[in-house]
Amino acid sequence: MHYSMVSQSISSNSNQANVFLELDKPQWQADRGTISSREFRASMPREPRMLIGISPYISPELLTAIHRMGHGDEIVLSDAFFPGDTFSQRVIRADGIGIPDLLDGILRLINIDDFVDDPVIMMEAVPGDSLDPEVEKSYRAEIDRHWPATPPIRRIERYAFYERARRAYAVVVTGQRVKYGNIILKKGVVPVAG
Structure with missing residues (x-):
């Protein structure tokens, strides 16, 4: 058929x-x-059933990764140009999906670490280059939608960012095509009632 x-x-x-x-x-x-x-x-072909409340941008592989992350673990959401395979053994592809959409989907499922001063990190521009402030603004809008008490995004030097990415739980290579579009999130402790 x-x-x-x-x-x-x-x-x-x-x-x-x-x-x-x-x-x-x-x-x-x-x-x-x-x-x-x-x-x-x-x-008819058998399709997997959707889970209620999970963004369609969150793949099963990404859902598994954020589930397995412990508090304090970090995840890199990288732009399309980031050398993910160079820095991580756990690379998740999210081709064609922008980082703001992934932030919205991920931050519905986890909270950002509130025990550290800088739970959200981005790369600063290299000397002689400039940042597009709209990139950070679009990311911050998604962060504030879910976790408005999150401290300001901290910018770190390019090679310091790479070292941090090496230690991250996973790198998600997205379809985002902007300069300095990479962002690191530190997962927080899930509140326990009682």
């Missing part, structure tokens, strides 16, 4: 990914003739 993709939409408002399939009817008729609705449903 043959299916063709009609449309795929990802809605950040509803946090659902919707994929619509349409039966390739001429091929279906030639292959199978007329079948019952029960046979038709049984022949």
Whole structure:
């Protein structure tokens, strides 16, 4: 049986990914003739079920990584140009996804460490270069949406950032295409009731 993709939409408002399939009817008729609705449903591809409240930008691999991270562990969300494989044994690909969307998805699931002065780190510009302030502003908007008490983002020198990335739990290479777009988050302690 043959299916063709009609449309795929990802809605950040509803946090659902919707994929619509349409039966390739001429091929279906030639292959199978007329079948019952029960046979038709049984022949449909089995898709994994979505989890409620998890952004469609969070892949199963990324979900596993942030679940396995302990408090104090760090995760790098890198731009598309970052040499992730050079610095980490645990590289997660998020091609085509921007860092603000990933921040929104991740920060729904974890909190930022509030026991340290600088739980969010970005790379400072190398001498003679400049930063685009809109990049940090877009990241900060997502951080403030979920954890508004987070201290200001700290900027560190390029090679200090690389050393910090080497020690991170994971590096997520995104589709973000901006200079100095890399950011490190330190995972906090999940509050326990009682």
